[in-house]
Amino acid sequence: MYGHFFVSFSQTHxxxxxxxxxxxITICVSVDEQEMEYS
Structure with missing residues (x-):
């Protein structure tokens, strides 16, 4: 049972x-798209 808890905890982490x-990544991509639109 303790091992199962540890596995689920590591999965959540x-x-x-x-x-x-x-x-x-999403923020970087959206920033790149905005810069491309403005340039």
Whole structure:
């Protein structure tokens, strides 16, 4: 049971880390698109 809890906790941690990484990519992409529109 403890091992299952540890696995689910690490999965949640990885998911949150991936979400933060994904938001960074999305922001960078949207900024690039805005700069391309203005230039």
């Amino acid at each position: 990885n998911f949150l880390h991936f979400k933060r990484y994904y938001y960074k």
